[in-house]
Amino acid sequence: MYFVFDIDGTISFDGKTISEEIQQAIVLLMEVGHDIVFASARPIRDLLPILPEAFQRCQLIGGNGALMWGHDGVEAIYFEQALREKLCQIVEQYQLSYLADSDWDFAYTGDKAHPIYNRIHHQGAKNVKLNELPQMCKLVLFDVSKEALDELTKLSVTISQYASENIVDISPLGIHKARDLQGDFIAFGNDMNDRTLFEAAQHSVCVGDGEVAKFASRVITKKEVARTIRQFANHRGMDK
Known part of the structure; x- marks a missing residue:
């Protein structure tokens, strides 16, 4: 067992x-x-x-x-490039703050007082701009509006919502x-x-x-x- x-x-x-x-x-x-x-x-x-x-x-x-x-x-399992581009378009369109992860490096624009930021351990990882992240396997979005969420649900992704932290967690479909x-x-x-x-x-x-x-x-x-x-x-x- x-x-x-x-x-x-x-x-x-x-x-x-x-x-x-x-x-x-x-x-x-x-x-x-x-x-x-x-x-x-x-x-x-x-x-x-x-x-x-x-x-x-x-x-x-x-x-x-x-x-x-x-x-x-x-x-790591990453978002396909076309899907990543659509996610980035939604981030830009709705001016969303985010934490995006590659296999090690990350991109973060959220509030540094948010609990999720306190769980980030750099350990040689770099905080880069979203378009500088080589590949993306996970995307966390903060304070997502209903309109933005509606757009996200149209995509072939797995979405988890955490009401207590007011975040939306997005992974490749089936992950x-x-x-x-x-x-x-x-x-x-x-x-x-x-x-x-x-x-x-x-x-x-x-x-x-x-x-x-x-x-x-x-x-x-x-x-x-x-x-x-x-x-x-x-x-x-x-x-x-």
């Missing part, structure tokens, strides 16, 4: 750290023979710093499925966290971008009672995360 963990709002609640208690619970899963996957909206660049070194050797899925961390570094996961797994998540994980999982745990909770097998509070993980390690998780 393997376990798939979202990061922000699921096992990290400040955007910077994972508590020692939760870390130890995940290590316990590993010690009893389970495989661990971390699947996040974060690009790999921003996923690595929040994970202890032992967890960095696990399978890492970033950019809601557009990025993978492998032996040869970051593997989601569960796309490369095979076999039985147990998923932990908290937001709508975890829906595909919940629907594909043998068992799913939602942290908090957000909109995605209706797709989960079980709903817990953030205070129950470490205990719930330990229950699975002790073969009692699905019975509680």
Whole structure:
């Protein structure tokens, strides 16, 4: 069995750290023979710093499925050029602020006080202009108007909305966290971008009672995360 963990709002609640208690619970899963996957909206660049070194050797899925961390570094799925041009036209037409990611470099014009900016780790990455980004695998837009959103929904892309942060997250069509996961797994998540994980999982745990909770097998509070993980390690998780 393997376990798939979202990061922000699921096992990290400040955007910077994972508590020692939760870390130890995940290590316990590993010690009893389970495989661990971390699947996040974060690009790999921003996923690595929040994970202890032992967890960095696990399978890492970033950019809601557009990025993978492998032996040869970051593997990415990009928007096709014509689609990228249409996205850039909408950004320009509606004067939208954004965070665009390539496999490592990025382009950011949003408010530096926004929580998403605090999760960006430069680590040798450059903040460049949108038209200077070699390729684009993920686009986050801030304060999107209804008119702009209507235009975006006409495109062949995957769109996730995060009302709490007032952002729209755009990935290539068909890209989601569960796309490369095979076999039985147990998923932990908290937001709508975890829906595909919940629907594909043998068992799913939602942290908090957000909109995605209706797709989960079980709903817990953030205070129950470490205990719930330990229950699975002790073969009692699905019975509680």
